[in-house]
Amino acid sequence: MxxxxxxxxxxxxxxxxxxxxxxxxxxxxxxxxxxxxxxxxxxxxxxxxxxxxxxxxxxxxxxxxxxxxxxxxxxxxxGDAPAKSSGDSDDAPKADKPDADVEKAAPAQAKEATDGDSSQTLSPAVRRAVLEHGVDPSTIKGTGKDGRLTKEDVIAAAEAKKSGGSKPAESTSAPAAAAGERREERVKMTRMRQTIAKRLKGAQDNAALLTTFNDVDMSAVMEARGKYKDMFAKKHDIRLGFMGFFAKAACLALKDVPAVNAYIEGDEIVYHDYVDISVAVSAPNGLVVPVIRDAQDKGFAQIEKDIADFGKRAKDGTLTMDDMKGGTFTISNGGVFGSLMSTPIINPPQSAVLGLHRIEDRPVVVNGEIVIRPMMYIALSYDHRLIDGREAVTALKIIKEAIEDPTRMLIDL
CATH class of the missing domain: 2.40.50.100 (RNA polymerase II/Efflux pump adaptor protein, barrel-sandwich hybrid domain)
Structure with missing residues (x-):
């Protein structure tokens, strides 16, 4: 049948x-x-x-x-499938597990191929094959449509590796260009990349975007992390990061300035009595924004666990549509890539996004004296159709004050 x-x-x-x-x-x-x-x-x-x-x-x-x-x-x-012959090439790679050293190296190889500047994107099945067989996907020439890497390409490369590299040249990377030769490559945009481009351009076309900046002294947060990180990790089995602090600080700001947590729908403004924070996460095919729901009711540990889970599943390609549905406010951390300052673009239909950046020691004036402090620039991009400058500046100032004095987050100030 x-x-x-x-x-x-x-x-x-x-x-x-x-x-x-x-x-x-x-x-x-x-x-x-x-x-x-x-x-x-x-x-x-x-x-x-x-x-x-x-x-x-x-x-x-x-x-x-x-x-x-x-x-x-x-x-x-x-019905029952016919048994495969012992010489079936599909069984051989599955029967042999990669040795421990290769198995440990494989995740790094898969990450390098997806996080780098290469146009190569790996499907979930290909990523699993890379990890299983311990091969470097950046050295394999894809035979799929538009040069995409397939599971069969990975298996063939693994077989060639086992046989001492006697596999024909088609399963290895293309020869390097001759000195002085100019080359170009055309790769079809993935559906996700096309959607990202359309949504970001739509945000610029439809919203009145403006960005306000401030800088934050990270001394108090860094001191708190240094003091409590071991106890926190032991009790909650998760690392205490910076995002938990900024998520809770944002909840304070959005409570006091509800327009920043609202959005325009037709000729109406939709306000929310909850905070669903979209967290920008890098995935192999582009930037995705899974949602921490009801962040206002969650503690630091649960927020950090949610973020860690999203990051892992984004790399594994296992995020679902429900994970990214909704969201009333976005936090994007360009600092993990070394960004000093940026003007983030809102995630429609949301009206605001908080941009975080790298921490660096800078001279600042405190009580009339020049001191060195770990400082971070923070940016709030917002839709000026809904949010006035006073409201945006106030919201960002609340976030700054909460980070510089984390006790405010405990006593709701």
Whole structure:
């Protein structure tokens, strides 16, 4: 009996996706709920699972195709799949586990390939194969559409590595350009990157953007972290970071200046009595903004756990649409990449975003004397259609004062 595999529900207001990778081949055996196709949506990569156990009879789509929700993408022949022969190349790499040293090195290799300046993006299945086989994806030439790396490319490279590099040249990186040769490469934008571009440009076109700046003395927060970080980690099993402090400080500011936590919808202003903070996180395919819900009711430990979980799942490609739905205010930390100052762009339909930057020792005047303090520039970009300059400056000043005197966050000042 043949069973159709359809595009699953992708999330609120998301009606279509792009086929990122075929995770199986025609004739492969699949188990119930085993992923067979990787789909790229506007925000996340999702995998379409097989609804039954059986053998893949046919794929109705190819890599790069655009598919709508509930469209048929594959056909599975139900029943026991024929046993594979002992010489089947698919079994060999799965049977041999990489040695400990390679296994430890693989995550760093996968991170280097996705975090660097390369145009290469890795689907969840490819990332798993990279980690499993301990190969460096940056040294492999992709054979997929637009030069994308496939799981088969990774397996072939692993086999070549085991056999002492006797694999033909097509599974290795392309030869370096001759001296003085000028080269260029065209790579199709992923659906996520297209959406990021559209949303950011839309924010500039539709909102009256303005940015106000301040600087923060981080001495008190750094002293608190240094004093309590070991006890905090022991009790809560999570590292005490800076984002927890800024999230709680933002909650204070948004409570006192509710317009910064609101947004425009048609000819109405929507105010919120809760704070859902979108946290900008780097993922292999671009920037994503999962949401810490009801941040005003959460403690430092839970906020830090939420952020750590989002960061891990962003790199693994396992964030869901629900993780990024909503949000009333955004915090973006460019300081982790070394940024000294920036003008962040709001995340529509939100009306404001807080930008954090790197901490550096600078001379400042305190009580009439020049002293060296760890300082950070902070920026608040806002939609001037809704938020007046006085409100924006006041909100940023509240955040500054709460960070410079964290006791304010404990006694709600």
């Amino acid at each position: 043949a069973t159709e595999v359809k595009v699953p529900t992708l999330g609120e207001s998301v009606t279509e996706a792009t086929v990122g990778e075929l995770l199986k081949k025609v004739g492969d055996a699949v188990a119930v709920d085993e992923p067979i196709i990787s789909l790229e949506t506007d925000k996340v990569a999702v995998e379409a699972p097989s609804p039954v156990a059986g053998t893949i009879k046919e794929f109705k789509v190819d890599v790069g195709d655009t598919v709508e929700v509930n469209a048929v993408i594959a056909v599975i022949e139900e």
